[in-house]
Amino acid sequence: MARPRLMKPPASEEEFLAYSKIAETAFATPRKESLEYFERTGHDTIRLYHDRGELAGGLVILPMAQWFGGRAVPMGGIAAVAVDPQFRDRGVAGGMMAAAVREMYQRGQVLSTLYPATLPLYRRAGYELAGTIHEIKLPPRDLVERERKLTMEEITPEAFPEIQRAYRLYARQHNGPLDRIRYFWQRVQKPFGMPPTRGYAIRRGRKLEGYVYAVTKPQDQGYQLLRIFDYAVLTPAAMRRLLTFIADHRTLCESAIWYGTPSDPLLLVMAEHTYRIRLLGQWMLRIVDLAGALEARGYPRGVKGRVQLRVRDEILRANNGAFVLEVEGGRARVRPGGKGSVKLHIRSLAPLYSGHMTPEVLAAAGQLEATPRQMATLTSIFAGPAPWMADLF
Template sequence: MDTTAPHFGPPEGERELAAAEDIIAQAFALTPEESRAWRQKVEANSAHLRLLREGGSVAATIILIPMGQWFNGRRVPMVGIGGVGVAPARRGQGSATRLMQAALRELRSQGAPLASLYPSTQPLYRRVGFEQAGSRFEIRVQLSGLDFHERTLSLRPVGESDMPAIHEVYRRHAQRQQGWIDRTVYTWNRVTHPKGEIAYGYLVEGGSGIEGYVYLTRRAQPRSIQQELNLTDLVALTPAAGRRLLSFMGDHRSVATEVMWRGGPADPLLFLLREQTYQVKHLFYWMLRVLDVPAALQARGYPTGLSGALHLEVDDDLFPENRNRFVLEVENGEAEVRPGGDGDVKLHVRALAPLYSGFLSPAALQLAGALAADEDSLRTATALFSGPPPAMPDMY
């Protein structure tokens, strides 16, 4: 081990990669096959991996995945965080906190306004400024309830030449959602090549081109000849596309009993069903960290036709640059942020995350003791950050 290497940075050599693989295998209870697959994926995306070195050895790992996230129609640059693991001998000694602090400092220095993750434990991430900011739901539909017979749009398997158009269909759909990610090759691979499964893609077309698509895997049910359809992605841009895809899934009634996908709390496709032959189950809250307060506020979209100004006073234990007063001025959906102002809305950067995403209203944050504001400022903040509940069907 090179003890002269910086305490935080990319892996240097085979020994550090092997140490990182061992940490991840133990942290996530990977099988040898899964461990090798993780190693291959990391080697193909080596720029994403960072290590914390302490005491002459690799103490912890983290993966940083640049992408984007949609808020009120605007793409905000965001870095997804995964692969956080600590060597067993280093647990309970603050290594995870030091790892996160170093990673967040690097991301801010590179200009990233946001970071996001799915937490295995919340106290660690709250210590460095993350907070709950959105949800991930599992939707299960009984195929017996999919009594659709839509055939006006053609349906066919996805071909390699279709991928640019598929990506654009996803982007058009994700832009209308709150909190969905702007996928990269890394995250698209989870859709098209899920771990341990084969995904089959199908698209629906009309006169104007592709209107929707689905990627599905087929899971055999224990002690049964029936299957479960697991959707790694499902997008419909039009009502006809939604009905055609639901018809396609319903056509599997002879071999499957349920279809499952991930999304938000109110999927519009469920609105098309005749009966409530489905369940919507909450899986996770994802967490958000505002790394650069003025940059993040300015990059976000706001309700069109609305104008207003909000005077914020933000506290941040990690970044002194965020520990300041800011004025957010919104005009017809566009924002400008300047330092100064009266600080009428006081909150920690942690509380700014659910306000920013629309996950919690200003009144809810006030009730939780996470925000202090006068009534006029509360009304302005409510109007500026209003929108559908933020959700994220992807993991990374």
């Protein structure tokens, strides 16, 4: 691991453009798209890394939160990790990740999440695979749902705060969805490289029960694709209304596509299983502040238990050592000390925390040591729906 350093946002427009050029090369992005991307993230989210006075690379830290156990946990989303080809294979990316993890700790971003292009780099920085993003694809003509008691109307700017509230109500029922910042709402309404989406509110009278943002995209021979960028459906009737909306595109849309999870209740409401589910990717999670992260998430209300952890973290000293985790009434308390009989690396705590892996799976992979009794306690503490998210970054 390279020496820890402080990374800073671009000091000038020239420095920003130099980093943008590195990112364009790294991700094969046209300049116009790259500038638009950083315009949306904000230049203050960029952190640059210098090697002997020269700009070597940079990344973006998006300040947001992620839902776990019904609570939004402060999280830094890492994106646009790029190193100039001339500086590669010298530990620059490793150094950038260590610096980013330290900065997030200082800022109270107790978690960090990213979509990896390679695992070893991020594992070394304390991240581990901890959740999924799936693509769900179905032919609208196969849907039999016809629910028209609920109305659908185009979302007005005045209705937008209500839409955001509906998203939060929906997201908090799951493990993993983002507590979105403006950047993600912009992406939902105006995806990169696509026409703007149209948003529709699903209502029972005046009461909002869901919403959807979608766009139709031309395909071969006059056919189209219905690309759904976002939805939240809060009642079974709203789920059927959304399915009806998709079915209403059946004359010209051969497929409808959205990103989500196989454990979405929407799929359970569907009469038939004519969809195809494909794993698009897995995201990695880093427990940045062990005590802060464990205390910030929610837990199953009926669970009461205590585990004695012993954790290793090469980057953040505060996460090293023995800790007692006590869970009761849906909340956790963490204090230093105890016997430290459950042994694991900070990296392996991530899939346990998110519910992506059980303690048994981690033990089988040689990443956790615990007695059968402690394993059972850990299993009940971290039980919950499979972690997922629908947003890419």
